Amino acid sequence: MPSSICVTKLRIVRSGKVIVPELSFEIEKGRITGILGPSGSGKTTIFRSLVGVQEITSGEILVLDLIAGSKLLRNRIGYLTQSASIYPDLTCLENLKYFAKVLGTSQISVEEILDLVDLGKNRNQLAASLSGGERTRLALATALLGKPDLLVLDEPTVGLDPLLRIELWGLFHRLADEGKTLLISSHVMDEADRCDSLLLLRDGALLAQGTPSELKARTGKEEMEEVFISLVADQ
Amino acid sequence: MSIRRIWATALRILQQLRHDPRSIALMIMAPIFLMTILKYVYQGQPQSFQSIAGSALGVFPLLIMFLITSVATLRERTSGTLERLLILPLTKLEFILGYAKAFGWAALVQAVIVTSFAIGPLGLQIAGSQLSLIAIAVLDALLGMALGLFVSSFAKTEFQAVQFMPAILLPQLLLSGLLAPRASMPRLLEIISNFLPLTYAIDATRKIISGTGGFATDFAIIAIFLIALLGAGALSLKRRIK
Numbered sequence: 224m225p226s227s228i229c230v231t232k233l234r235i236v237r238s239g240k241v242i243v244p245e246l247s248f249e250i251e252k253g254r255i256t257g258i259l260g261p262s263g264s265g266k267t268t269i270f271r272s273l274v275g276v277q278e279i280t281s282g283e284i285l286v287l288d289l290i291a292g293s294k295l296l297r298n299r300i301g302y303l304t305q306s307a308s309i310y311p312d313l314t315c316l317e318n319l320k321y322f323a324k325v326l327g328t329s330q331i332s333v334e335e336i337l338d339l340v341d342l343g344k345n346r347n348q349l350a351a352s353l354s355g356g357e358r359t360r361l362a363l364a365t366a367l368l369g370k371p372d373l374l375v376l377d378e379p380t381v382g383l384d385p386l387l388r389i390e391l392w393g394l395f396h397r398l399a400d401e402g403k404t405l406l407i408s409s410h411v412m413d414e415a416d417r418c419d420s421l422l423l424l425r426d427g428a429l430l431a432q433g434t435p436s437e438l439k440a441r442t443g444k445e446e447m448e449e450v451f452i453s454l455v456a457d458q
Numbered sequence: 459m460s461i462r463r464i465w466a467t468a469l470r471i472l473q474q475l476r477h478d479p480r481s482i483a484l485m486i487m488a489p490i491f492l493m494t495i496l497k498y499v500y501q502g503q504p505q506s507f508q509s510i511a512g513s514a515l516g517v518f519p520l521l522i523m524f525l526i527t528s529v530a531t532l533r534e535r536t537s538g539t540l541e542r543l544l545i546l547p548l549t550k551l552e553f554i555l556g557y558a559k560a561f562g563w564a565a566l567v568q569a570v571i572v573t574s575f576a577i578g579p580l581g582l583q584i585a586g587s588q589l590s591l592i593a594i595a596v597l598d599a600l601l602g603m604a605l606g607l608f609v610s611s612f613a614k615t616e617f618q619a620v621q622f623m624p625a626i627l628l629p630q631l632l633l634s635g636l637l638a639p640r641a642s643m644p645r646l647l648e649i650i651s652n653f654l655p656l657t658y659a660i661d662a663t664r665k666i667i668s669g670t671g672g673f674a675t676d677f678a679i680i681a682i683f684l685i686a687l688l689g690a691g692a693l694s695l696k697r698r699i700k
Contacts, residue, residue: 274545278698292698297547308538312474321473324466325548349477365542 227252227373227404228273233282235268235427242268243427245282250406251420255399258408259415259451260424266408267305268427270377273406274302287372298326301366303376307358308365311351315342315361318350319368328369339394340364341387356383363391374398376407380414392417412447423451430454459555463548467556468563471530475564481526485564489518489572497580511582512667513636515573516659519565519595520602524627527561527606528619535610540695550692557607558600558688565599566592585669594666594673597680598659602627604687605655611694630656635664655683 228250235243242265250256258266271277272284275292284291287299309318319333337343340360345353350361363379380388392414395405399419407418415421416435423430423438431438431454439445442453475482493511500507534540543553569592576582584591609626613619633643633651640648640657651657662676 276541276545276698297545300545302542302545304538304542306538308542310470310474310539311537312477313470314477317470317473321466321470322546325463325543325546327462327547 225252226250227287228406229283229285230273231283231285233269233272233284234280235265235272235277236280237268241427243272246427246429247282248422248429248432250404252404253399253402254419255395255405255407255417256420256422257415257418258406258422258424259412259447260408260410260430262410263426264424265427266410266424267377269424270302270375270406270408274300274375298369299372301368301371301374301376303359303363303366303374303379305377305381307362309350309358309362312349314347314349315353315364316346318361319364322365323368326369332368332370336364336367339367341390356387359383360387360391370403372403374403374405374407376405378408378410380409380411388414412451415447423454425455425458430458459549459552463552464555464559467548467553468559471557471560472563475560485522485526485568486571488522489514489568490575492518493572493576493580508583508667509664510636511576511580512584513660513663515569515576515591516594516598516663517631517636517656518572519568519599520605520656520659521623521627522568523561523565523599523602524606525620525623527557527603528610528613528622529616531557531607531610532613532616532619536615544695544697550695550697553695554607554688554692558603561603562596562600565596565603568599569595582667584667586666586671586673590666590673591663594659594662594677597677597684601655601659601680601684601687604684604691607691608687608694611691627656630654633657634660636660655680655687658683 226249231247233243233246260266268277272279273286273291275296286296289296315337316333319337320330323330323333337346340363342357342360342364345357350358353361359379359382366374366376380391383391395407399405418435420434421438422432435447438450442450444450444453493514496511496514497507500510573588573591573595577584577588605626609622610619613622633647633654634656640651643651658676658679662673665671665673
């Protein structure tokens with residue numbers, strides 16, 4: 224399997240604090256990889272370094288065979304930030320249309336994407352008046368614009384009702400089937416089973432990497448929560 | 459540089475403004491209200507109204523655009539939308555020019571209404587043309603915008619951003635010759651005032667009101683400040699943080 228992201232000896236120190244001591248991993252193309260870890264484990268910082276907005280102290284990050292942050296990557300990565308980065312004083316449609324114009328993608332796809340995240344009926348509603356879950360979905364819609372090869376999604380399902388969560392995971396799998404690579408962070412361990420591959424993270428270091436069933440077999444546990452606890456204990 | 463992305467950004471900023479009718483009302487009504495007060499404060503001294511109201515026509519748009527821009531760009535920084543945009547194919551200069559375009563249009567509408575009100579109902583007499591008065595008001599507004607954009611990069615909170623107005627603009631206003639002629643200031647202050655953009659903004663408005671002409675140099679100097687500040691503003695946007 225070719226890799227979509229290749230991180231080698233990544234170290235990130237931010238204002239004197241070591242966020243990531245030394246981290247190496249690879250993410251396979253066309254699959255859903257989950258990064259799981261408690262909050263404060265460095266998930267967001269690592270994501271930010273992958274999309275090129277976080278300066279790294281040392282190491283190397285290759286994204287789609289280019290150095291992270293490269294100009295050529297700017298229309299190939301869809302990034303969902305943890306707190307929805309959308310304009311609260313614009314409607315859903317206006318938000319999407321703006322990001323679409325910046326990307327130079329067709330305006331027709333805007334309508335499709337609104338339906339895809341189930342915000343068709345909210346199209347003319349101001350983003351400020353959306354619920355938390357709806358706002359996340361709007362931000363997700365902006366990340367899906369332009370059909371990027373790689374989707375980096377920071378906690379996309381947080382605060383969503385279970386039905387919608389299942390729907391979104393369905394969408395993620397459809398995207399992966401189309402050949403997109405998805406990197407999804409979560410601190411909810413029960414979402415791990417929906418990923419093709421997992422990276423378990425603690426204090427910026429890799430606890431384990433593998434498929435959910437591999438990790439379960441290795442630790443002899445059934446629940447992902449227990450897998451995590453047993454890996455921490457073995458450390 | 460892509461004209462399409464600059465247009466898109468300007469349109470987006472104007473759309474945001476459209477959803478905020480109270481801000482639009484304040485933008486237009488506040489200067490009209492202040493000009494009206496000036497008119498009656500100086501009822502006994504029509505000569506003073508002539509000189510102060512004229513300069514105020516250049517100062518109001520500058521103050522208002524400074525405040526709006528510094529808060530708006532700070533909001534883009536803190537809400538993550540700026541970071542989100544800069545990982546897309548949008549350059550920093552396109553972002554800044556988008557702001558300049560949007561607020562330039564807003565300033566034009568403001569200037570047309572406010573100068574017409576001052577010349578019409580308030581009876582402000584100008585020897586020069588209203589068109590050049592509008593032009594200087596728009597240029598001043600853009601200068602305020604560029605200053606606001608630039609200083610907002612030194613602010614971490616909206617609280618700090620707003621404080622930059624008394625810290626950056628008021629000293630310039632005091633030295634601009636609005637209150638006392640610059641020639642009567644201590645030499646050092648006069649020299650300093652030569653390097654402040656507001657001095658030329660006030661100077662140009664005065665010349666237009668009194669019809670002495672020769673404001674083209676002022677326009678040129680303000681334009682140079684404007685370009686330099688927009689450039690500095692673009693450089694102050696960071697794509698990547700430490």
